[in-house]
Amino acid sequence: MIANSGCRACRDGEPLDFAFTMAFQPILAARAGRVWGYEALVRGPEGQSAASILDRVTDATRYRFDQAARVRAIELAGRLFPPDSDARLSINFMPNAVYEPAACIRASLEAARRVGFAHHRIMFEFTENERFRDIAHVERIVREYRRQGFITALDDFGAGYAGLSLLANFRPDLIKIDMDLIRGIDADAGRGTIVSGLVAIAGALGVSVLAEGVETRAEFDALRALGIDLFQGYHFAKPLLEGLPHVAGFTDAERSAAA
Template sequence: MAFQPILDIVTQRPFAFEALVRGSNGESAATVLSSVTSENRYAFDQQCRVAAIEGAVAAGILETDAKLSINFLPNAVYSPLACIQLTLKTARATKFPTERLIFEFTENEEMTDTEHVKTIIESYTKMGFGTAIDDFGAGHAGLGLLAKFQTDYIKLDMELIRGIEQSMPRRMIVEGVVRIARSLGITVIAEGVETTAEYTVLKELGIRYIQGYLLARPGFMSLPASSFFDDRNTRAA
């Protein structure tokens, strides 16, 4: 696993670290995911959860108060209660507090069984986990999905973020999503932030949690620090 921080621009500290799958020699997520099939999807999903928790603990996440965000495959969860047992066992073994876990999902293909996903979300919420819709605003992860169930977080897709300082439509869309999310009690995270101009607009729109190369690149088997706020504070001084 590689880990990328989601930074809180108010406290200027990591709010969470997202676990990103990598090959044992650092191969990209796309390379690893290309080998996932319907036959091995469940085992892969389970192994990713274990690797994320064990890797984050080994990297020092217990020395922080940051959450750990793990991507999961809804189609790999045949029963929320049964499929979470290995995750719980791993958390106990590593002494990682389960209330600091966030499970985020995204679907490149349209979900035909949204009731199943809703059941997973509701079950995870009852267990005390955070939940998130990743890549919100891309593909089928949009307002229609949000109308069917609400997660604790939505992560704005980078296509909505890219060049937002030069695009009034993007700005208005993000502003609208932030307003809707706030009304629903959902926290917005902006991902894929790469420029100071993008960051500035997102801050103006009231987004508190930011993730992207501007702040820190993923660290392979490590929790990367960010010098972004230090640099800005130094310039301001």
């Protein structure tokens, strides 16, 4: 009954009783010295925090909000990304709001077609911080999304409920190491050892690694020395509401290539 109710709400296009939009933060490929993609982050229409919006999402509106957020992110990306760009779009989604993976992805595919955004450039992030009600169901979601050609990522890796077991079960294309493991890593041998081990495990599984929440050049340098190539954080750019922010934090040559 819940699944039918959720899918019916999506088809009927029932409006949410609150407005929201997206801010974009770059994901950088260090070796190439360029923007690899942008993460779409939920914000209020005037830049209010994601928490202020998510607090308004109830069990009854979770499915509709998840669908609407995906479509909004794709539509903005179609408008903002340069026509000749191959940058990816990263979208957070709520696995507990997905009733039937193949059916629930239709609105995203339709939005991508409508704005001419190749769907293989879309990455869906699911967070380790959300307790999954049905692990087997989440596995089906990840499997279906990969079959459709989307990129999949496990966000906040190292900070949530299940840790390595999620990586073993889901085998996403990418993991985003949580910022709590990143913070001060240049001066913390313990954090360096942990992240080095995660990089080695991910490499053995064929999974890419992204360091999120990088705030200093010293953290950036330490993480690069551990073999990480993808980065995100305030050291490079803060999210920009309905826009693509200027990138800093690289060398002059890297900044030029990433602009």
